[in-house]
Amino acid sequence: MSELGFLSAARYGKDLVRVARVVRDGDKHYVAEYTVRVLLEGDIEKSYTKADNSCVVATDTMKNTVYILAKTSPHVLNPPLFALHLGLHFVNKYAHIHKAFIDIIALKWSRIEVNGKPHKWSFVRDGDEKGVISVAVDATSGPENAKASVQVGLKDLLVLKTSGSAFEDFYRDENTTLAPVKDRIFSTSVTLDYTVPLPPNIPLSIDNLGAIDKELDFAKIATESKNDVLEVFATDESASVQATLYNTLQKILKTCPAISEGSMSLPNKHYIPVNLSPFGLDNNLGYDGGAEVFHPVADPSGLITATVTRK
Numbered sequence: 001m002s003e004l005g006f007l008s009a010a011r012y013g014k015d016l017v018r019v020a021r022v023v024r025d026g027d028k029h030y031v032a033e034y035t036v037r038v039l040l041e042g043d044i045e046k047s048y049t050k051a052d053n054s055c056v057v058a059t060d061t062m063k064n065t066v067y068i069l070a071k072t073s074p075h076v077l078n079p080p081l082f083a084l085h086l087g088l089h090f091v092n093k094y095a096h097i098h099k100a101f102i103d104i105i106a107l108k109w110s111r112i113e114v115n116g117k118p119h120k121w122s123f124v125r126d127g128d129e130k131g132v133i134s135v136a137v138d139a140t141s142g143p144e145n146a147k148a149s150v151q152v153g154l155k156d157l158l159v160l161k162t163s164g165s166a167f168e169d170f171y172r173d174e175n176t177t178l179a180p181v182k183d184r185i186f187s188t189s190v191t192l193d194y195t196v197p198l199p200p201n202i203p204l205s206i207d208n209l210g211a212i213d214k215e216l217d218f219a220k221i222a223t224e225s226k227n228d229v230l231e232v233f234a235t236d237e238s239a240s241v242q243a244t245l246y247n248t249l250q251k252i253l254k255t256c257p258a259i260s261e262g263s264m265s266l267p268n269k270h271y272i273p274v275n276l277s278p279f280g281l282d283n284n285l286g287y288d289g290g291a292e293v294f295h296p297v298a299d300p301s302g303l304i305t306a307t308v309t310r311k
């Protein structure tokens with residue numbers, strides 16, 4: 001068969017590797033639960049073009065590696081570091097693998113408090129929110145010169161405010177029916193991704209991951225950026241989802257000097273005030289807001305996205 005095309009890109013791996021790890025410090029336990037995706041690039045063309053599997057690190061091997069490092073990595077409780085450890089492992093172990101892309105979704109297990117005291121080994125899923133980590137390790141110039149991009153964030157953080165949100169003075173034309181409103185419900189499911197450049201003074205290696213975290217403190221960045229999301233959402237006198245998104249990312253850049261860029265994706269989950277006038281009831285449908293009964297609509301939703309980059 002004559003070939004009409006050439007292989008211009010190739011990347012393969014294992015997706016949806018679910019792993020939970022318990023770390024025991026005496027009778028105080030810690031737990032992490034992840035869904036991991038591993039994708040690799042390198043000298044793998046012949047597996048596609050020549051049906052030659054000799055270069056194929058089996059995706060089953062990648063799955064095993066996730067379990068093995070979940071047991072052996074000192075960084076297993078720190079998702080960005082664990083992702084870096086996995087990525088560096090693959091480019092170090094296999095000379096023909098030059099890039100590793102590790103994505104982790106971290107499920108939420110919060111320690112249960114009993115009578116105000118944190119319990120030793122009991123946890124609760126107290127929200128849909130998940131941590132999201134996306135690491136790309138590039139060892140094209142050799143594993144000793146590996147570079148990595150690290151994006152961290154969260155998704156599915158559901159928030160709602162019943163006041164402090166307006167939407168007015170928007171563009172109007174003959175297709176516009178939406179009435180301006182001074183006071184409305186604002187609800188969204190926050191997706192936040194931020195870029196954390198690795199310190200240029202510390203060579204990227206498995207052995208240096210501890211030192212890198214000492215400088216950056218990924219756990220602190222995660223806590224502070226989430227606090228900023230919640231605080232700005234609650235306190236911003238929102239002129240629009242767009243303006244609140246922008247204010248949030250500005251706040252995060254201020255709080256977290258290690259972050260170079262942040263992106264957010266915010267669906268505008270509309271709550272439509274119900275017209276109760278046929279029943280002789282006033283639901284405050286006017287410009288000033290103050291409605292009490294709403295129809296939460298699943299779709300369509302707005303979808304507002306933006307990236308703010310440090311100057």
Ligand SMILES: O=c1[nH]c(=O)c2[nH]c(=O)[nH]c2[nH]1
Pocket residue numbers: 167178239240241242268302
């Ligand atoms: O905050 C908002 N931004 C929009 O772009 C928009 N469009 C719309 O219909 N409602 C809203 N609300």
